[in-house]
Amino acid sequence: MINTQIHLFLIFIINGLIIGLLFDFFRILRKAIKTSDFITYIEDALFWILTGFLILYSIFTYNNGEIRLFMFFAIIIGILLYITMISKLIIKTNLIIIDFFKKIFSIILSIIKIPFNFLNKLIRKIFFKPISFIIINIKNYFTKIAKNFASILRKSKISNKFVKNTKN
DSSP states (O other), X not given: OHHHHHHHHHHHHHHHHHHHHHHHHHHHHHHHSOOOHHHHHHHHXXXXXXXXXXXXXXXHHHHTTOOOHHHHHHHHHHHHHHHHHTHHHHHHHHHHHHHHHHHHHHXXXXXXXXXXXXHHHHHIXXXXXXXXXXXXXXXXXXXXXXXXXXXXXXXXXXXXXXXXHHXX
C-alpha cells in the first residue's frame, strides 16, 4: 500500500516536471517569436488543455480515476523542482539554439535572394526601362504637339483680330 502511494507520488512529481517543461516551451516560444495578444491567449488555452489532459491521463492510468490530495501536492512539488533547478538552463539553452538557427536561416535566405534580386533587376532593365522610355517619349511628343497647337491657336486668334480690325 505504501509502495503504491510512493510510486504514485513520484509519478505525479514527474507530471509536475513535465508541466513545468511545457510551461517553459510556451515561454521560449514567446521570447523567440513576438506574438499578438490573441495568439498568446490561444497558447495559454492550449497549455491548460494539455496540462489538463496530462493530469487526467495520469489519474486514470495510474490511480484508476481516484483523485487524492497528495497527487496535487506532488504536481506542485514537481513544478517547483523544475522551476528552481532546470528552468533557467532550459530557457537559456533553447534561446541560444533558436537564435543560432535564426541567424543561419537569415543567411540562407539572403543567399537565396541573390539570384531573385538579379533576375528582378534584369527584368526591369529588359522590360520596364524600354517601356518607360517609350512612355516618356510619347508624353514629350504629345506635349510638343499640344504646345504647337496652342501656339497656332494663339496666332490664329491674333490674326483673326487683325483681320477683323482691318475690315472695319
